[in-house]
Amino acid sequence: MTAELRTVLPPQERVGEPEPRPFAGRQGRSDKVFTRVTFLSGVAVLAIMGAVGFFLTLESTDALGRVGFSFLTTSVWEPDRGEFGIKAVLTFTVLIALVAVAIAFPISMATALFIVEIAPRRVKSWLVSLVDLMAAVPSVVYGLWGAFLMQGQVIGLSRWINTWFGWIPLFSVDGADPGNPLSNATVYTASTFVAGVVVAMMVMPIQCVVMREVFSQVPPGEREGAFALGATRWGMIRVVTLPFGRGGIIGGTMLGLGRALGETIAVYMIISSRFDISFHVLESGSNSVSALIALRYAEASDFGLSALFSAGLSLFLITLVVNFTASWFVARSRSGADSEA
Amino acid sequence: MPRSISSFSKRDAQMLAGVGLSSICMAALIFGRLTPLHGRLGFAVTAFVLFVVTYAVMSSFTESRPAVIDRVMTVLLTAAAAVALVALGSVIFFTFKRGWTALRHLNFYTEDLRVTGPEQPLTSGGVLHAIVGTLIMTAISLVLTVPLAVTCAVFLTESKSRAVNAVRTIVTAMTALPSIVAGLFIFATWVLVLGFPRSGLAASISISIMMLPIIIRSADVVLRLVPGSLREAAAALGAPRWRTVWHVVLPTARSGLTTSVILGVARGIGETAPVLLTSGYATSLNLDPTNNPMASLPVTAFKLVSSPEPNQIARGFGAASVLMVMVLVLFTIARVLGGRPAGRQSTRQARRAAAQSLADLARIEPESVPEAPQLGERAGRLPAILQRK
Numbered sequence: 001m002t003a004e005l006r007t008v009l010p011p012q013e014r015v016g017e018p019e020p021r022p023f024a025g026r027q028g029r030s031d032k033v034f035t036r037v038t039f040l041s042g043v044a045v046l047a048i049m050g051a052v053g054f055f056l057t058l059e060s061t062d063a064l065g066r067v068g069f070s071f072l073t074t075s076v077w078e079p080d081r082g083e084f085g086i087k088a089v090l091t092f093t094v095l096i097a098l099v100a101v102a103i104a105f106p107i108s109m110a111t112a113l114f115i116v117e118i119a120p121r122r123v124k125s126w127l128v129s130l131v132d133l134m135a136a137v138p139s140v141v142y143g144l145w146g147a148f149l150m151q152g153q154v155i156g157l158s159r160w161i162n163t164w165f166g167w168i169p170l171f172s173v174d175g176a177d178p179g180n181p182l183s184n185a186t187v188y189t190a191s192t193f194v195a196g197v198v199v200a201m202m203v204m205p206i207q208c209v210v211m212r213e214v215f216s217q218v219p220p221g222e223r224e225g226a227f228a229l230g231a232t233r234w235g236m237i238r239v240v241t242l243p244f245g246r247g248g249i250i251g252g253t254m255l256g257l258g259r260a261l262g263e264t265i266a267v268y269m270i271i272s273s274r275f276d277i278s279f280h281v282l283e284s285g286s287n288s289v290s291a292l293i294a295l296r297y298a299e300a301s302d303f304g305l306s307a308l309f310s311a312g313l314s315l316f317l318i319t320l321v322v323n324f325t326a327s328w329f330v331a332r333s334r335s336g337a338d339s340e341a
Numbered sequence: 342m343p344r345s346i347s348s349f350s351k352r353d354a355q356m357l358a359g360v361g362l363s364s365i366c367m368a369a370l371i372f373g374r375l376t377p378l379h380g381r382l383g384f385a386v387t388a389f390v391l392f393v394v395t396y397a398v399m400s401s402f403t404e405s406r407p408a409v410i411d412r413v414m415t416v417l418l419t420a421a422a423a424v425a426l427v428a429l430g431s432v433i434f435f436t437f438k439r440g441w442t443a444l445r446h447l448n449f450y451t452e453d454l455r456v457t458g459p460e461q462p463l464t465s466g467g468v469l470h471a472i473v474g475t476l477i478m479t480a481i482s483l484v485l486t487v488p489l490a491v492t493c494a495v496f497l498t499e500s501k502s503r504a505v506n507a508v509r510t511i512v513t514a515m516t517a518l519p520s521i522v523a524g525l526f527i528f529a530t531w532v533l534v535l536g537f538p539r540s541g542l543a544a545s546i547s548i549s550i551m552m553l554p555i556i557i558r559s560a561d562v563v564l565r566l567v568p569g570s571l572r573e574a575a576a577a578l579g580a581p582r583w584r585t586v587w588h589v590v591l592p593t594a595r596s597g598l599t600t601s602v603i604l605g606v607a608r609g610i611g612e613t614a615p616v617l618l619t620s621g622y623a624t625s626l627n628l629d630p631t632n633n634p635m636a637s638l639p640v641t642a643f644k645l646v647s648s649p650e651p652n653q654i655a656r657g658f659g660a661a662s663v664l665m666v667m668v669l670v671l672f673t674i675a676r677v678l679g680g681r682p683a684g685r686q687s688t689r690q691a692r693r694a695a696a697q698s699l700a701d702l703a704r705i706e707p708e709s710v711p712e713a714p715q716l717g718e719r720a721g722r723l724p725a726i727l728q729r730k
Binding site for chain 1: 380382383407408410411414415417418419420421422424425426428429431432433435436439489492493495496497499500502504505506507508509510511512513514515516517518519520521522523525526529530533534550553554557581582583584586604607608610611612613614617618639642643646647657658661664665668669671672675676
């Protein structure tokens with residue numbers, strides 16, 4: 001017979017959930033002022049954002065009241081004839097932004113991964129500064145680069161894509177003759193694609209910064225766990241870093257999309273504007289809401305100005321939705337950082 | 342110190358070099374002999390694809406499948422980072438190369454374009470008006486932005502208010518606010534509703550709106566890095582909250598805060614669209630920010646290159662180069678200041694702090710102060726206990 005050994009625990013007293021001790025004592029007068037002032041500064045930032053929306057709406061009521069819903073379904077922009085709408089402009093804006101994000105996304109994600117996971121420590125801080133520098137290069141400089149240098153290079157690429165993938169409707173070009181090597185290159189200039197390539201340069205650092213911040217918050221415990229189980233570095237990235245950073249990847253990409261939608265000067269310098277909707281991204285001619293405003297505000301009548309304000313309002317609302325979704329994703333991914341380290 | 346997990350040996354380096362050489366040779370063969378392909382971009386892409394394929398095949402002789410995938414992905418990630426850096430380098434280099442013909446004339450920095458026509462040679466006229474305009478606008482936007490931005494960042498880090506999350510979300514969303522919308526907003530309020538003329542001041546306010554969220558966001562990150570133990574120590578000594586912030590939190594994060602302000606300025610200095618809408622372009626020097634259009638460097642560059650005259654385009658690239666120099670200088674300053682993590686003191690700061698605490702000690706406990714001759718001997722040096730390792 002075996003004696004059964006058992007540990008008998010004394011009955012535990014039920015203790016309530018631990019509660020944090022309230023920290024705030026009585027506030028002195030100086031601290032009340034301090035709290036009030038800092039709170040007001042936060043409110044001021046909210047107020048500025050609200051004021052942007054309010055005044056844009058105020059100035060655009062005149063034009064929007066005249067055309068109503070046809071503002072969304074009209075392609076031409078002739079406010080002085082009473083006929084204007086953002087259908088074409090907005091389509092082109094979205095196309096440019098999508099091209100830009102499609103090019104920038106792989107590069108920014110790979111650069112973020114390189115900085116966090118591969119770069120030696122000394123190179124790392126330099127790379128971080130250089131990506132910040134890329135974000136701070138003025139858009140007019142990118143515009144100069146795009147219009148005077150990149151345009152010539154990208155035309156060759158456009159021609160190549162058109163020759164081999166022209167059967168996909170997206171890449172077909174009206175008036176292009178791929179068989180003829182001496183054909184005119186002007187059918188490829190000032191296109192949505194060229195503008196997208198240049199905007200990609202501006203979008204890439206913004207996406208990269210957000211992704212890098214999220215990737216660098218991967219708990220070291222999980223990372224080392226993957227290595228301890230025999231993962232290679234790419235294996236670790238695939239099973240730990242990327243799933244952990246998913247919120248940051250989505251959020252960063254969308255934040256870049258928001259920036260791409262609103263880019264003005266570089267796009268203005270590259271495209272030649274057109275108002276007939278075309279999904280052929282390689283084709284000459286494109287448009288964007290912000291370039292339209294920059295192009296027309298100087299010679300606009302009072303009513304034309306109001307019409308431009310309504311275009312600005314629509315751009316503001318779209319970027320607002322995109323950016324809010326983005327920052328919601330980023331904020332959520334950060335709060336998910338509390339795992340065992 | 343994390344253990345180094347790289348296993349990069351001499352043999353790997355030899356293989357990389359060999360594979361690189363062979364892929365370039367193959368690409369040259371394909372381009373020059375086998376097919377009628379041409380173009381530098383195409384050559385680079387072909388060589389790179391060949392490199393990746395050859396590298397994978399070579400690795401698969403000695404390594405297992407996961408290791409081969411790991412190597413290929415490492416090459417791809419490195420290449421993407423390299424592409425980004427090459428693009429950045431090309432942007433900067435190209436701007437200076439095209440601007441050089443204008444930049445090398447001294448008059449480019451001392452004259453404006455009041456009397457110089459588009460066809461006149463580069464020995465006449467310059468962008469002084471734009472340089473001065475940019476400096477004035479940036480100074481005004483700094484004065485407007487910094488107090489609000491730092492206070493708001495303090496609010497985000499120090500307050501327990503429920504509004505913190507809302508404000509933080511709004512600020513993040515505002516960092517991608519289209520610059521033309523900021524310009525339109527100031528145009529609607531300042532010019533149309535309030536009736537002020539378009540001016541450098543209006544442009545400065547619209548630049549401030551662009552700078553504000555950028556500074557708040559990075560200052561928020563910097564302030565969150567200040568160790569909580571410092572705040573608790575100040576609270577334990579009986580300091581009210583505002584004194585804790587003013588005397589402990591902000592000085593601790595000083596270098597980081599300076600960096601975030603500089604980064605914000607570097608972004609604001611290059612804004613084109615809002616300045617175009619709210620101030621417009623002028624060819625002559627204007628020192629009065631409240632009246633008449635004031636030119637800035639980005640607007641000047643933008644206006645000049647839209648001219649068909651080669652000299653005017655060269656001036657435009659010159660203006661862009663001056664702008665790039667300003668951004669690069671700001672970045673170098675930010676990099677030097679930002680190299681020090683929050684709370685680390687420079688030697689001089691440490692010495693001053695040590696002298697201060699010795700003085701305090703003499704006031705509180707005169708008997709425990711080290712004797713006078715000893716103190717004189719060590720004047721200018723830190724007491725051993727205060728020296729940092």
